[in-house]
Amino acid sequence: MGDDAVFKALADASRRLLLDRLHRKNGQTLGGLCDGLSMTRQAVAKHLAVLRKANLVSWKRQGRERLHFINPVPINEIAERWISKFEYPRLRALSKLKKTLEGNKS
Amino acid sequence: MSKSAKSSFVYATYIRTTPERLWSALTDAEQMKEYWLGMHLKTNWKAGAEWQMLFPDGRVADTGEILELDPPRRIVLRWRNEFRPELKAEGFALCTMDLEAVGAAVKLTITHTIERADSKFIEAVSVGWPKVLSNLKSMLETGQVVLTGLHEAHDEVGV
Numbered sequence: 265m266g267d268d269a270v271f272k273a274l275a276d277a278s279r280r281l282l283l284d285r286l287h288r289k290n291g292q293t294l295g296g297l298c299d300g301l302s303m304t305r306q307a308v309a310k311h312l313a314v315l316r317k318a319n320l321v322s323w324k325r326q327g328r329e330r331l332h333f334i335n336p337v338p339i340n341e342i343a344e345r346w347i348s349k350f351e352y353p354r355l356r357a358l359s360k361l362k363k364t365l366e367g368n369k370s
Numbered sequence: 371m372s373k374s375a376k377s378s379f380v381y382a383t384y385i386r387t388t389p390e391r392l393w394s395a396l397t398d399a400e401q402m403k404e405y406w407l408g409m410h411l412k413t414n415w416k417a418g419a420e421w422q423m424l425f426p427d428g429r430v431a432d433t434g435e436i437l438e439l440d441p442p443r444r445i446v447l448r449w450r451n452e453f454r455p456e457l458k459a460e461g462f463a464l465c466t467m468d469l470e471a472v473g474a475a476v477k478l479t480i481t482h483t484i485e486r487a488d489s490k491f492i493e494a495v496s497v498g499w500p501k502v503l504s505n506l507k508s509m510l511e512t513g514q515v516v517l518t519g520l521h522e523a524h525d526e527v528g529v
Contacts, residue, residue, distance in 0.1 A: 290379055322380040324481060333380040340500035341383075341507065 270338045273318035278303060279311045283320065286334035293329045377489035379482055379496045383503045384475045387510040392469055392476050393442035395510060405505035405515050415439065421447065429453065434462065443469055449482070457491045460484060478503070 273279055285297060298308050312332060315321040322335040385392060395401045402410040409431060413421035417439045423432040430452050438446035445467040451457035463484035470477045480499055484492055505515040 291376075319382060319384065322382045322479065324380055333378075335380065335382055337381050337383045337500045337503050341504045344501075344504050 267342060269318040270320065270342060273314050273320055276311070278307070279315055282308065282311055282315065283334055286321065286332060290333050291331040293331060297332065375485065375487040377484050377487060377492040379492060381480045381499050381503060382477060383507055384472065384477050385507045385510050386475045389442035389469045389471055389476050391510060392478060395506060396445065396467060405509045406502050407505070451491055451494070457494060460486060460489055460491045463491055
């Protein structure tokens, strides 16, 4: 669960897509995450396992189902390692500006 | 797929420490001020007791009740925002902190849930917790926190 695991987990477009989907709608089942994706259920399960190992996805049981949640804590730790509290508000402003100029796509 | 009207998040972090040391950091006001951006929780730490989360200047940010206390394993809190009317109107949320020893570390899992869909409260606290948890991890592992004070507006911190 070190930084290496986080970067490796993030170095894959499919896994970033899964994180994007959880970011949009948190607490999804494996079936829910597979909806509308061209990946097989096995592939999604495998990617989820990598994300869980890197602690980027957490989960909890709800009855017979397992709900998956995005866990941004490791990303926050990596960010805070290089971004000081003085730079943070300015970077937020910049990222807000970028979003506005690019039409709020992300 | 469950369609229950709920908003929640589950955050987890691994901290190289002992459950007892982590428990003390979670329940001691002075240590809390270190990593919770100057805020702290005021209570007598008994099951059934009420608690208040206080800003550095003493204003009340959140209130609630301790539902469960199982040292050094589990804390369950009823939790309501008090300083933003639109968040207070959503009523009480449930916050569970689970501590579990994993090898030389402790896995701390924070689950925050409210019985309503698209909760603004959950959105707000989901921003604050990662910062608090990173700070807590740094404090316990290195003796230093990353962020020292409430910078930006309080709603950035989210609690």
